Amino acid sequence: MSAEQSRKLIVLVAIWSALLFAPYWMAPLGGYTALATRVLVLGLAAMSLNFLLGFTGVLSFGHAAWFGLGAYGAGLSLKYLALSTPLAVLCGILLGGLCGAILGLLIVRRRGVYFAMVTIAFGQVFYYIAFQWSSLTGGDDGLRGFARQPIDLGFFKLDILTNANVFYYFVLFCFALAIGAMGYILRSPFGRTMIAIRENERRARFLGIPIERHIWIAFSLSCFFMGFAGALYALVNNFADPRGLHYSQSGDFVMMAVMGGMRSFWGPLLGATVFVVLQDYLSSVTVNWMSFVGLLFVLVVLFFPRGLLGFFRRSKA
Amino acid sequence: MMTQLLLFNVTNGLIIGAFYVLMALGLSLILNLSNVINFAHGGFLVIGGYIAYALAPYVGFWGALLLAPPLTAIIGLAVERVLIRPLYGRDPLYSLLLTFGLAFMIEDGTRFIFGPQGKPFAIPPFLAQPLSNDLFFITGYRLFMVAVVVIAIALLFLLLRYTRLGIRIRAGTLDLETVAALGINVRMLRSLNFAVGIFLAGLSGVLAAGQLGLEPTMGTGLLMPSFIAIIVGGIGSLPGTLAGGLLIGVASGVTAVFFPAASEAVIYVLMAVILLARPRGLFGEEGMLT
Numbered sequence: 001m002s003a004e005q006s007r008k009l010i011v012l013v014a015i016w017s018a019l020l021f022a023p024y025w026m027a028p029l030g031g032y033t034a035l036a037t038r039v040l041v042l043g044l045a046a047m048s049l050n051f052l053l054g055f056t057g058v059l060s061f062g063h064a065a066w067f068g069l070g071a072y073g074a075g076l077s078l079k080y081l082a083l084s085t086p087l088a089v090l091c092g093i094l095l096g097g098l099c100g101a102i103l104g105l106l107i108v109r110r111r112g113v114y115f116a117m118v119t120i121a122f123g124q125v126f127y128y129i130a131f132q133w134s135s136l137t138g139g140d141d142g143l144r145g146f147a148r149q150p151i152d153l154g155f156f157k158l159d160i161l162t163n164a165n166v167f168y169y170f171v172l173f174c175f176a177l178a179i180g181a182m183g184y185i186l187r188s189p190f191g192r193t194m195i196a197i198r199e200n201e202r203r204a205r206f207l208g209i210p211i212e213r214h215i216w217i218a219f220s221l222s223c224f225f226m227g228f229a230g231a232l233y234a235l236v237n238n239f240a241d242p243r244g245l246h247y248s249q250s251g252d253f254v255m256m257a258v259m260g261g262m263r264s265f266w267g268p269l270l271g272a273t274v275f276v277v278l279q280d281y282l283s284s285v286t287v288n289w290m291s292f293v294g295l296l297f298v299l300v301v302l303f304f305p306r307g308l309l310g311f312f313r314r315s316k317a
Numbered sequence: 318m319m320t321q322l323l324l325f326n327v328t329n330g331l332i333i334g335a336f337y338v339l340m341a342l343g344l345s346l347i348l349n350l351s352n353v354i355n356f357a358h359g360g361f362l363v364i365g366g367y368i369a370y371a372l373a374p375y376v377g378f379w380g381a382l383l384l385a386p387p388l389t390a391i392i393g394l395a396v397e398r399v400l401i402r403p404l405y406g407r408d409p410l411y412s413l414l415l416t417f418g419l420a421f422m423i424e425d426g427t428r429f430i431f432g433p434q435g436k437p438f439a440i441p442p443f444l445a446q447p448l449s450n451d452l453f454f455i456t457g458y459r460l461f462m463v464a465v466v467v468i469a470i471a472l473l474f475l476l477l478r479y480t481r482l483g484i485r486i487r488a489g490t491l492d493l494e495t496v497a498a499l500g501i502n503v504r505m506l507r508s509l510n511f512a513v514g515i516f517l518a519g520l521s522g523v524l525a526a527g528q529l530g531l532e533p534t535m536g537t538g539l540l541m542p543s544f545i546a547i548i549v550g551g552i553g554s555l556p557g558t559l560a561g562g563l564l565i566g567v568a569s570g571v572t573a574v575f576f577p578a579a580s581e582a583v584i585y586v587l588m589a590v591i592l593l594a595r596p597r598g599l600f601g602e603e604g605m606l607t
Contacts, residue, residue, distance in 0.1 A: 059410050106592055113354050113409045114552055118592070121545050125585040132578050247541075251356075251417045258414060290425035297418020301411045302403065 015266060019172060023165045031277075033164040034236070037171050039276045041232045044175050046256035046268035048225030051182055053254065054262035055191070056218045057198030061116040061250050062123025066223040068245030069126055070096035070230020072137060075240040078146035085149045085160065089174070089231045096227020099126070101220035108216045111201075120247050130242040143240040160235075171232055178228050183265065185221065194218050251297075259300050261307030270308055326570040332459055332528075334566020335466040338559050339521040341543035341550075342473060343514035345558045348547070349490040350510045352409055353401060356416040358543070359536025360423030361515050365389040365522025366531050367427055370438055378441055382465075382523050389519025390512040397511040405507065420537075427533040438526035462524050469520055470559065473513070477555070486510050490553070542566075545588050551601025560599055 018025075022036040049063045073095030074088040081087065103122050110118055130137045137143050151158040151170070160167040185191050193214055196204045205211050234240045243249065252275065260271025278296070282289035304311050340358060347355050369385035376384060400419070404412045444457040477483035485506055489496045497503045525535060542565060550561025565584040573580040591598065 053410075059408075059413070061413065106589065109596060113348065113352055113413070116409065116413060117354060117544055117548060117552070121541070121548055121585065121588060124541055125582070125589070128582045128585065132582060248417075251414070254410070254414060258410070288425055288429055290421045291429070294418040294421030294425065297414055297421070298400065301415040301418070302400070305407070305411055 011266075015269075019175075023168050033168050035276070035280060037164070037168050037236055038233075039273050040168075040171050040175050041229055041236055042253075042256065042276055043269040043272035044178055044232070045226060045229035046253050046260070046272045047179060047182065047265075048222050048229055049253045050257040050262060050268045051186075051225060052218055052222040053257055054264075054267075055186060055198060056194045056215060057201075058215055058219065059112065059116045060119045060219070060222075061254060062119035062121070062247060063222070063226055063253055064247065064249035065123035065126040065245050066096040066100045066226035067230040067233070067249065067253070068130065068240070068242070069099055070227030071234035071240040071244055072130060072143060072230075073227065074231035074234040075143045075146050076136070078149070079143070083149045085151050085235065088148075088235070089228070092231025092234065093224055093227040096230055097220065097224030100223025100226070101216075104216050104219040104223070108212050108219060120250070123245065123247055123250060127242060127245040127247075130245055137240075137242070140242065142242060143234075144238075146234075147238045148235040167235075171236070174228070174232055178225055182225065186265070190214070190217070255297055255300070257307075259296075259304070259307055261309030261311075263306070264309045267307050267309045274308070323571070323574055326574045327567055328455060328459075328570075329573070330567040330570020331563065332463060332566075333570065334563040335463055336521055336525060336539060337542045337546045337566055338562030339466055339469065339517050339524075340539050341546040341558045341562050342470065342555060343517035344543055345547050345552075345555055346486070346514040346517075347511055349553055349555075350486060350493070351401075351405060351412075351507050353404075353412040354409070354416070355514070356413060356540070357396075357419040357423060358416075358514075358518050359538075359540040360420045361389055361393060361518035362522040362525065362536040362539065363423060363427050363531075363533060364392060365519030366438070366526040366535065367431060367522075368519070369523040369526055370431075370436055370531055373438065378439065378527075385523045386516050386519035389522065390516040393515025393518075394508060394512045397508055401511070402504065402508075424533050424537070431531075431533070433533065436531040438531055440527040458527060462528065465520070465524060469517065473517070474555070476513075482506075482509060542569075542584060545584050549588055549591050549598055551598030554598070554600040557598055557600030564599075 019040070023033045026033065026036050045063075045067050049060065052058050052060055052063075070092035072092075074092035077088040077091035078085075081091070107115065107118050107122065131139060133139070148161055148167070150161055158166055158170060160170045186194070193204070193209055196207075196209070197211060197214060201211060230244070233244065256271035256275045257268040258271065259274060260269065261267030279289065279293060282292050286292070300307075340362065344355055344358050347353050347358075365385050368388050369381035372384055373381040396419070400415060401412060404415060440458050444461055447456050475483075477487055485496060485501055486509075489501075489503065489506055489510075493503060496506070521539070522536075525539075529535065543562070546562035546565055547558050548561070549565060550557030550559065565587060568583050568587050569580045572583040595601075
């Protein structure tokens with residue numbers, strides 16, 4: 001085993017053990033399990049966005065739409081369809097993913113800032129639908145009146161509703177599934193092609209790679225993952241909020257990815273951790289937390305454009 | 318009665334559309350030349366409005382109208398110099414994130430300084446009168462606003478068409494490298510262009526303040542329709558932006574008559590339809606989108 005491989009293995013073991021024991025080491029540090037669960041879900045969302053942003057090099061600034069649709073899909077399913085958590089998650093994934101895949105067809109021909117603009121504008125469509133269709137979605141107040149349900153495994157019942165730790169491990173399990181799939185895709189020939197498109201689109205096109213189709217598939221996959229994260233978020237809060245679909249939420253996700261390090265697989269999780277903990281702290285100490293979050297955006301862009309992981313790597317090299 | 322209602326809403330739509338156009342033209346100028354999506358454009362509108370509010374007790378409405386837009390443009394110049402200039406040539410992602418953060422800071426800063434409640438902004442009494450009883454919705458101020466917007470747009474197009482600066486801006490939009498190779502100071506060009514865009518945002522701020530009063534969040538609501546005006550009209554085309562803004566303004570005004578809940582959603586539907594039928598937008602040129 002080379003030094004590089006063993007270093008990677010150590011990092012992986014460290015990350016997973018930190019995640020596995022989070023409920024135990026967070027409490028002494030002043031955190032709480034629900035905060036860890038939120039970090040995990042938003043981290044998954046940031047990683048899903050980065051799947052597109054960091055690995056295909058396509059700037060989507062409307063990804064909160066698919067996240068929010070996932071949340072509404074899960075909430076509506078629990079409220080109107082059946083009291084089943086797995087079904088709710090499935091509905092969330094499908095709603096977010098399918099809407100993303102369909103609109104993706106309209107979006108993928110654009111590049112750069114124009115891609116960003118069109119994704120923002122289409123993302124806002126769903127925000128307005130959620131906001132205006134009060135009879136179904138609860139409008140401005142958000143969707144209430146549902147709760148995650150215990151999962152019956154036949155021989156054993158997982159009480160994810162009342163036991164925060166059990167719920168954390170349920171979310172961790174979903175997280176592991178999703179990022180396992182993401183890692184698998186990135187290692188596949190398709191994933192390598194995505195990176196080739198990021199590095200040099202024109203050359204990839206000359207090699208005969210159908211660029212638009214690849215970007216569309218990457219965009220759609222990222223929307224499905226985003227829907228997954230959104231569905232979990234609805235379960236975390238037992239609530240779905242129209243502001244979860246708003247472009248400012250998309251901005252937060254992009255920020256998490258950039259702050260952690262767009263070019264690395266785990267970077268967005270780190271970014272989400274810092275962002276969520278900081279926001280949680282700032283909003284408890286000052287009413288002007290918005291200014292500080294804005295300042296954070298400005299400072300990160302000007303001084304840490306490669307993110308925390310990129311910064312550490314460069315200073316080591 | 319129906320025609321009057323329709324006329325009322327079409328007029329409303331045109332006036333709102335005029336705001337969209339003013340905002341969108343500024344955004345479009347900056348986007349075309351510098352490849353920066355200025356998320357803080359709504360923030361500069363707020364700055365323009367509040368500067369006018371702060372100045373009005375000393376210089377009156379007319380003074381505020383004259384002074385606030387250039388002052389906003391100067392603030393814009395400073396912001397461009399310090400924060401945005403380092404980002405040219407980097408991935409557009411960064412300028413997007415930066416202006417996004419800036420928009421937060423401006424909104425929150427305004428709330429901190431002037432308080433979260435709305436503020437009234439007094440306009441001269443003779444402008445507040447309706448023109449006639451039948452057309453009660455056409456106040457002098459609304460006509461005045463439209464006139465100012467039309468003059469501003471005409472001046473902008475004259476500037477772009479006939480002055481040296483304008484010709485350079487248009488040339489830079491097409492091929493910045495060649496413009497730089499011809500010995501033109503591209504940094505200066507980008508700064509001035511940014512200032513022109515922010516001037517328009519500041520002007521919309523003052524005009525909007527007179528119509529709707531002031532609020533720290535007044536800019537955010539106008540930002541998204543301006544984006545859509547640009548997309549609908551065709552990215553890269555200023556006449557397209559102009560047409561796009563008026564079109565979505567009137568569309569949402571007319572929809573407000575028949576189906577009020579959808580008056581905001583309709584502009585998004587319009588955008589989707591136009592992008593389906595004509596992916597480059599109404600006036601967009603082939604190749605500008607990719």
